[in-house]
Amino acid sequence: MTKNNTTNKGAEKLFDSIGKLFGIYFNISYYGIKKFNLKSLKVWFNLLFFLVVMFTFTYNYDFLVILNKIMPNIFTVSVLTFFVKAPWIAYFSSFSIFGILLSIPLFGLEEYKRIKAYQKDFDFLSIKAGNGSPPKVIRVVEVDDFKTKVILKSEGIGIDRYKTKTNDLTAALGQIVEEIRSCNNPKYIEFSLTKKSLPKQVSYYEIEKEEAKPYSFSIGESLGGYLYQDISTLPHMLIAGTTGGGKSVFFKQTLVSLLKSSNNLQLYLLDLKKGVEMRPFENLPNTKVIKTEKDAVATLKNIRDEMDRRFKYLEKKKLKEIDPVRDKMDKIIIGIDEASVLYTKSKNNSKNKLINEARELTEELSKLSRAAGIHLILATQKVTKETIDTKVQENIGGRVCFRMNTLQGSMTVLGNKMALTLPDIKGRAIWARGNKFTQIQAPFLSEDELEEELSILKNELVSKERKFHGPMISTDVLKTNMDDEITDLEKNDSSGASRSPE
Numbered sequence: 001m002t003k004n005n006t007t008n009k010g011a012e013k014l015f016d017s018i019g020k021l022f023g024i025y026f027n028i029s030y031y032g033i034k035k036f037n038l039k040s041l042k043v044w045f046n047l048l049f050f051l052v053v054m055f056t057f058t059y060n061y062d063f064l065v066i067l068n069k070i071m072p073n074i075f076t077v078s079v080l081t082f083f084v085k086a087p088w089i090a091y092f093s094s095f096s097i098f099g100i101l102l103s104i105p106l107f108g109l110e111e112y113k114r115i116k117a118y119q120k121d122f123d124f125l126s127i128k129a130g131n132g133s134p135p136k137v138i139r140v141v142e143v144d145d146f147k148t149k150v151i152l153k154s155e156g157i158g159i160d161r162y163k164t165k166t167n168d169l170t171a172a173l174g175q176i177v178e179e180i181r182s183c184n185n186p187k188y189i190e191f192s193l194t195k196k197s198l199p200k201q202v203s204y205y206e207i208e209k210e211e212a213k214p215y216s217f218s219i220g221e222s223l224g225g226y227l228y229q230d231i232s233t234l235p236h237m238l239i240a241g242t243t244g245g246g247k248s249v250f251f252k253q254t255l256v257s258l259l260k261s262s263n264n265l266q267l268y269l270l271d272l273k274k275g276v277e278m279r280p281f282e283n284l285p286n287t288k289v290i291k292t293e294k295d296a297v298a299t300l301k302n303i304r305d306e307m308d309r310r311f312k313y314l315e316k317k318k319l320k321e322i323d324p325v326r327d328k329m330d331k332i333i334i335g336i337d338e339a340s341v342l343y344t345k346s347k348n349n350s351k352n353k354l355i356n357e358a359r360e361l362t363e364e365l366s367k368l369s370r371a372a373g374i375h376l377i378l379a380t381q382k383v384t385k386e387t388i389d390t391k392v393q394e395n396i397g398g399r400v401c402f403r404m405n406t407l408q409g410s411m412t413v414l415g416n417k418m419a420l421t422l423p424d425i426k427g428r429a430i431w432a433r434g435n436k437f438t439q440i441q442a443p444f445l446s447e448d449e450l451e452e453e454l455s456i457l458k459n460e461l462v463s464k465e466r467k468f469h470g471p472m473i474s475t476d477v478l479k480t481n482m483d484d485e486i487t488d489l490e491k492n493d494s495s496g497a498s499r500s501p502e
């Protein structure tokens with residue numbers, strides 16, 4: 001009984017697989033047949049050539065012997081005898097039919113593979129009709145080296161659904177969507193795509209917006225155009241990638257971009273590689289560069305206290321979040337380059353105490369600080385729970401991931417292999433926001449350009465042409481007089497903020 005059952009199941013599976021194989025065969029052959037254009041002389045020439053070759057082979061006894069050697073189970077001696085005895089016409093036509101049946105799919109294979117690849121890209125977008133059925137790629141026509149037309153059978157999914165997802169389509173297909181239009185039969189939709197590769201380098205100045213929104217910064221050039229991001233809505237960002245990919249350059253351009261787009265900013269830059277990368281920022285009156293673990297922890301603690309103070313203020317004023325202009329409090333950006341240096345535990349016990357504190361403070365800040373106008377930007381080569389706490393990772397809204405050398409590295413930052421398959425181009429990265437992944441060429445700002453921008457910013461800040469409220473938070477004293485300030489705030493029932501502008 002059991003044996004019978006097993007045999008039945010085995011047979012069922014076998015039939016199933018054979019059925020599937022036939023399905024694929026007919027599918028590919030269908031594309032192959034469609035490729036035949038009987039009006040084309042080339043097709044007739046190829047067919048004639050094929051028949052001549054078949055004739056030469058089949059009229060040759062040695063060929064049968066070879067077939068017997070290759071496939072002895074099919075071309076058995078009795079089959080061979082049948083062929084030898086059969087009249088030449090039967091002999092020739094059976095081989096021709098066999099040859100044609102085998103070669104037709106070869107013509108359709110390319111098209112089949114192309115359709116499958118596009119189908120995968122469209123599936124990635126998870127667009128489905130009300131009944132749950134996804135759109136189906138029907139045809140792919142390569143117009144020329146750059147242009148492709150894709151025809152989609154899209155029952156129950158209107159054209160507008162695709163139009164609102166043009167950016168996602170561009171990212172998924174790796175091509176620019178030039179046009180989306182309905183075909184004569186409204187069930188079908190035609191996409192005109194064009195391949196344009198990203199430039200290998202794009203200058204910071206090419207992307208920079210003249211009149212950028214406050215608190216926004218440049219992300220880079222994507223196939224769909226230049227991208228910008230408002231830090232208020234992120235609210236925290238991670239920059240990852242192997243050494244030399246462009247993390248520090250991106251980190252610095254982000255800061256310059258933010259500084260240029262916004263008033264009322266305070267920057268606290270933790271650079272435990274002795275402040276080498278962040279040195280150019282040191283002269284700005286609204287920026288502090290922190291170089292040691294001890295000062296880093298002190299700064300984080302003081303910013304945490306500032307966060308508490310801001311929450312008390314919000315509660316008292318029944319407000320949802322800090323508005324730097326209304327509340328006369330600056331947005332605070334905590335930037336940490338080489339974040340793993342601050343968070344990775346060592347064998348040294350006293351150092352570990354600091355590291356634990358830094359980890360706890362960062363978690364606290366990442367969880368709550370958005371409403372208080374406090375944002376984190378972390379850059380690191382490796383992202384593991386040892387380098388960046390999982391809870392901090394969960395609170396990060398945007399990730400810029402430069403090339404990664406390992407699948408695991410790419411998986412931990414993006415949850416997919418996109419950073420592993422990036423071309424080896426400096427500044428090439430994936431910008432990930434929620435479930436959306438976009439390949440970008442990051443803005444390049446040279447050291448000289450950086451120095452120049454910072455000297456202009458310094459002059460503007462000193463002359464108060466560019467404003468910030470201040471005062472700056474202490475970076476080297478663990479205890480502050482924040483508690484007194486909070487009490488003052490509670491006592492002071494008058495309107496406006498407790499802090500006076502600098």
Ligand SMILES: Nc1ncnc2c1ncn2[C@@H]1O[C@H](COP(=O)(O)OP(=O)(O)OP(=O)(O)O)[C@@H](O)[C@H]1O
Binds near residue numbers: 243250381428444
């Ligand atoms: N967006 C960019 N476009 C072109 N070249 C870039 C870009 N970003 C970085 N580079 C080049 O790559 C070099 C290394 O960049 P960067 O110092 O930012 O790398 P990193 O990822 O911070 O490396 P590490 O992990 O070693 O600190 C730069 O000196 C610059 O020449």
Ligand SMILES: [Mg+2]
Binds near residue numbers: 247248249
């Ligand atoms: Mg670096």
